[in-house]
Amino acid sequence: MKEPLVAPSILSTDFAHLGSTLATVNESKADWLHVDVMDGVFVPNISFGTPILKAIQQHSKKPVELHLMMVQPERYLETFARFNIHQMTVHAEACTHLHSVVQQIKRLGCKAGVALNPHTPLGCLEYVIQDLDMVCLMSVNPGFGGQEFIPQTLGKISLLKALIRRKGAAALIEVDGGINQANVTDVISAGADAVVAGSSVFDSGDPSQAILTLKNGAL
Numbered sequence: 001m002k003e004p005l006v007a008p009s010i011l012s013t014d015f016a017h018l019g020s021t022l023a024t025v026n027e028s029k030a031d032w033l034h035v036d037v038m039d040g041v042f043v044p045n046i047s048f049g050t051p052i053l054k055a056i057q058q059h060s061k062k063p064v065e066l067h068l069m070m071v072q073p074e075r076y077l078e079t080f081a082r083f084n085i086h087q088m089t090v091h092a093e094a095c096t097h098l099h100s101v102v103q104q105i106k107r108l109g110c111k112a113g114v115a116l117n118p119h120t121p122l123g124c125l126e127y128v129i130q131d132l133d134m135v136c137l138m139s140v141n142p143g144f145g146g147q148e149f150i151p152q153t154l155g156k157i158s159l160l161k162a163l164i165r166r167k168g169a170a171a172l173i174e175v176d177g178g179i180n181q182a183n184v185t186d187v188i189s190a191g192a193d194a195v196v197a198g199s200s201v202f203d204s205g206d207p208s209q210a211i212l213t214l215k216n217g218a219l
């Protein structure tokens, strides 16, 4: 089995210590940083806005993926792109004109990802998958860290892999929510390329080791 890409999510960490959290991630084997922007409308939680993104830009040496859990993300893409963002991931459920939003992200020089909530069928990707760098399958209902992995995600990963192959697309599959040492092997075996992990990394006491454990645990 291939080594998974691992992207720590800082959502549940203490932002009073953002600098040292990011220093730890910088020194770890994390492949990128997964940053959750929540608007309190699309999801029942508000995370942060541009001042924190500016601090992340200053302190992170890892590429940054912005996961935009917000309605009408197109209103903010240009502003967010100023913070040296590697990839922007929008929710299909939040974009009336998803194809157009994806093109907008690419014009801003960022990689484009689309996230799907656990209940959202894969069919909405049929005519946009070839334009995507990544699909993020939510394995919890988005909004909060520390939730339990929804097992139906495993079948969805396999179906997405088949869709990507059928379309000759190159999108990576990222899985986000409730990822830990106990389920990472199943997630990667089902066809995922990357996992997002918050609690299992930052509640572990040794985030660098927890990231390594996720990588090795799936081998």
Ligand SMILES: O=C(CO)[C@H](O)[C@H](O)COP(=O)(O)O
Residues within 6 Å of the ligand: 009, 011, 012, 034, 036, 067, 140, 141, 142, 143, 144, 145, 146, 147, 176, 177, 178, 179, 196, 197, 198, 199, 200
């Ligand atoms: O998108 C998210 C929540 O909506 C988080 O990225 C995700 O939940 C990671 O946290 P945990 O590993 O604790 O589930």
